[in-house]
Amino acid sequence: MxxxxxxxxxxxxxxxxxxxxxxxxxxxxxxxxxxxxxxxxxxxxxxxxxxxxxxxxxxxxxxxxxxxxxxxxxxxxxxxxxxxxxxxxxxxxxxxxxxxxxxxxxxxxxxxxxxxxxxxxxxxxxxxxxxxxxxxxxxxxxxxxxxxxxxxxxxxxxxxxxxxxxxxxxxxxxxxxxxxxxxxxxxxxxxxxxxxxxxxxxxxxxxxxxxxxxxxxxxxxxxxxxxxxxxxxxHPGLFRNIDSRLKLVADMVLEDQKTEPETLNDDLLKLKKYMSDEKPFLDPALTIQDISEAMNVPFRELSVLINHQLGQHFYDFVNTYRIETAMEILRDPSKSKVTILEILYEVGFNSKSSFNTAFKKHTGNTPTEYRKSLQMNTL
The missing domain is CATH 1.20.1070 (Rhopdopsin 7-helix transmembrane proteins)
Incomplete structure (x- = not known):
């Protein structure tokens, strides 16, 4: 040819x-x-x-x-x-x-x-x-x-x-x-x-x-x-849930640096109490706007608090609570028969890959490795 x-x-x-x-x-x-x-x-x-x-x-x-x-x-x-x-x-x-x-x-x-x-x-x-x-x-x-x-x-x-x-x-x-x-x-x-x-x-x-x-x-x-x-x-969804009108926190901080430290501390205590008591992180589709409305805290202040003052993205902030909850379940002997897949859905994740990635980032082990190490320690 x-x-x-x-x-x-x-x-x-x-x-x-x-x-x-x-x-x-x-x-x-x-x-x-x-x-x-x-x-x-x-x-x-x-x-x-x-x-x-x-x-x-x-x-x-x-x-x-x-x-x-x-x-x-x-x-x-x-x-x-x-x-x-x-x-x-x-x-x-x-x-x-x-x-x-x-x-x-x-x-x-x-x-x-x-x-x-x-x-x-x-x-x-x-x-x-x-x-x-x-x-x-x-x-x-x-x-x-x-x-x-x-x-x-x-x-x-x-x-x-x-x-x-x-x-x-x-x-x-x-x-x-x-x-x-x-x-x-x-x-x-x-x-x-x-x-x-x-x-x-x-x-x-x-x-x-x-x-x-x-x-x-x-x-x-x-x-x-x-x-x-x-x-x-x-991957039919891709992102598709980002509003182009949103601003990056770095831009917000440059625009407004008037928030008092006392206000930030009060909001932080209020945020931690809300996360512990209400457990909003169990919702897989949770957004920072949802927490802002539920706590009656301005979105801008809450976003700067989490993404800037705490030094971590909202995505990681929420996943920390999910992982801590998953670790509690894995440590509970009465729930030893609960599968990893059931746990990840229960704590707010909606995919195994994201759960494994977040869990290893937080603990240094995969969920399966963490469970096996607990079982070895009880022997």
């Missing part, structure tokens, strides 16, 4: 998988339609971007449609950024300002209009043949690379902020969904770095290297899409 045939076969398979998954995301019944639609759009744009080997079979030379197809790549990363934004925040809504992400795409196409879009076929051929000397293509080349670096940096900062907000305001669930989204973004970052490498060879004297890398990109894209489908079906 020659190079062109291999490219064509891999391209067809990639296009089929991309469009099939996009169709699934657009038609599946879910409460998270915005995220699904944005990612479906990302898949469609990606499919258009990789369709060049097939388009070349039906084209006798450079065309306006072909050039427009190649510039669609400027929409990929901005759309993925919006997807991550929609996944992290439950109150995500489409805003007019998001259209600003179209600027690189529009600028590039406007730049290409005088010497490509508006000229005859012969001039288009000359433009492509001399592409290494064309300022427009050089600018497009470097702008695309800059866009990749800027957007992925913004995405990682967004994920970092979302994780901190989650830890400061929520106690339910675990961080596996965040880890997956972070991993997926990391894989895409590597993928686009390889794309950059391909483009460097494309505008050099070693274009055959670019073609070989292109085959690897198409194959890897198949695996990335399939991996996404598998993970997305197993």
């Amino acid at each position: 020659d190079k062109l045939d291999l490219l064509g076969v891999v391209t067809v398979i990639s296009l089929f998988v991309s469009f099939f998954l996009a169709f699934f995301l657009l038609t599946v019944k879910t409460t998270h339609k915005s995220s699904n639609r944005i990612f479906a759009f990302f898949l469609i744009i990606s499919a258009i971007d990789i369709s060049e080997p097939l388009v070349s079979l039906f084209s006798d030379g450079p065309s306006n449609l072909g050039m427009l197809r190649s510039t669609v790549s400027f929409l990929q990363i901005p759309v993925f950024y919006l997807y991550v934004l929609s996944v992290c925040y439950s109150d995500f809504k489409w805003k007019p300002k998001y259209f600003l992400h179209l600027i690189p795409f529009l600028v590039v196409n406007a730049l290409l209009t005088p010497r490509f879009y508006s000229v005859d076929l012969a001039s288009k051929f000359d433009f492509i043949v001399n592409r290494q000397n064309m300022v427009e293509l050089q600018f497009t080349h470097w702008l695309f690379h800059l866009q990749i670096m800027v957007y992925f940096a913004a995405i990682f900062l967004l994920l970092r902020r979302a994780k901190k907000l989650y830890l400061e305001n929520n106690s339910g669930g675990d961080l596996s969904s965040y880890q997956w989204l972070f991993q997926f973004t990391g894989v895409l970052t590597v993928f686009y770095l390889v794309v950059i490498l391909k483009n460097i060879f494309k505008f050099s004297d070693y274009t055959y290297v670019s073609d070989r890398i292109k085959i690897g990109i198409l194959v890897s894209q198949l695996f990335i899409i399939c991996w996404y489908l598998y993970k997305a079906l197993n």
Whole structure:
């Protein structure tokens, strides 16, 4: 099978998988339609971007449609950024300002209009043949690379902020969904770095290297899409419970440093008594807002108290009480037949992985190891 045939076969398979998954995301019944639609759009744009080997079979030379197809790549990363934004925040809504992400795409196409879009076929051929000397293509080349670096940096900062907000305001669930989204973004970052490498060879004297890398990109894209489908079906919730209007505690502290130490001490005593007496941590979906309302303590003060003054995130603060309660159960001889799974649900956890992680962080042992050590000590 020659190079062109291999490219064509891999391209067809990639296009089929991309469009099939996009169709699934657009038609599946879910409460998270915005995220699904944005990612479906990302898949469609990606499919258009990789369709060049097939388009070349039906084209006798450079065309306006072909050039427009190649510039669609400027929409990929901005759309993925919006997807991550929609996944992290439950109150995500489409805003007019998001259209600003179209600027690189529009600028590039406007730049290409005088010497490509508006000229005859012969001039288009000359433009492509001399592409290494064309300022427009050089600018497009470097702008695309800059866009990749800027957007992925913004995405990682967004994920970092979302994780901190989650830890400061929520106690339910675990961080596996965040880890997956972070991993997926990391894989895409590597993928686009390889794309950059391909483009460097494309505008050099070693274009055959670019073609070989292109085959690897198409194959890897198949695996990335399939991996996404598998993970997305197993993590349908992701975060989706973070309000974008929430502020990080570090920002609150900078804004307001007027809280008196006596007030903080009173609130701390009140908080500890409430946690011990009412045991709100048994609720897997407990949030810092729930405790604020129940104690009649302003959310801002409570958040600063736990996440700043106590030096631990709300997520860890609540889990400490859950682990202490779990340890009491494990030490109780009358409950020796209660399984670890039953205990974790009883104390407020909703996944075995998050329970094991929190328990080992607090005690240095897994729940099973802790129970075995207690049994050994009683012998």
